[in-house]
Amino acid sequence: IIKMWHNTKITASTWRRFIGVGVILQIIANCGLGTLALRNVTLIVDPPAVRRSHNAKLLCLYDLEGAPLYSVKFYRGLREFYRYLPSETPKNKIFPFPGIHVDYTLSNASQVVIRNVGFGLSGNFSCEVSADAPSFSTAMADIQMQVVELPDKQPSLWTEHDRYEPGDVLRANCTCPPSRPKAELTITLNNIVL
Known part of the structure; x- marks a missing residue:
């Protein structure tokens, strides 16, 4: 068989067929992983306009489509202030950030509650969700939070x-x-x- 392979001429049309089959196999493989993919990541601030000295709830909504959750991370700007890892004990981890006081008991894999919000927290917040094996997909959503004083x-x-x-x-x-x-x-x- 090896001798026959060496004697066979590989033409351009043969290469095209070979590449075409490879592309089709890749699409089939990706569709198989697509059943365990991360979708529809959305971040909501509740209430939409947060009164100074009140609490804000950041809701990170997502659909893992059957994939296991690896982590959920919340950011203010580019800096992480809260992480949820279901595989660790404790599952919640809070990182120091000036002006952010996370309510540990009310925060989990889909929400973070920030107590006593000040004007300095007006700005961009984001949540990043990562699925575990086999997809290892990651998606992020962001929103502007506005702190107001009536x-x-x-x-x-x-x-x-x-x-x-x-x-x-x-x-x-x-x-x-x-x-x-x-x-x-x-x-x-x-x-x-x-």
């Missing part, structure tokens, strides 16, 4: 006089307590926006 009182309206006649000049001031982002004030007179 005004502690209603806006106040001051006018120069208590009564006005048609043709009088109206001087008024509308003031809102501090907030972040800044409150947008709109003044209306007789249902007309000024």
Whole structure:
């Protein structure tokens, strides 16, 4: 057989058939692994706008499609602050990060709860999910978290006089307590926006 192989001429069409069969075998192999693949990784901030000094829940949703979970990692910017590894004891690991106070008891493979959120945490958060053998696939999702401060009182309206006649000049001031982002004030007179 070896002698026959050496005497056989390999033409361009033979190479094309050989490569075609190789591509088909690779597609079949990938489809077999595709049944155990990681899909639909999504990150949600709850609530969508987090009030300063309140808690934020980061929900990392994913579909392993039957593959075993290797790890889930949460990042603020490029820096990891929480990791879940089901194969280790303890499964949860928290990394120091200024301003991030993870609630260990409420955090797991699909969520991290951050207590007492401050303005410095406004910005990009991401979660990275990795499946274990045989697929070893990894996917990541990210989201912007906004930390807000609502005004502690209603806006106040001051006018120069208590009564006005048609043709009088109206001087008024509308003031809102501090907030972040800044409150947008709109003044209306007789249902007309000024």
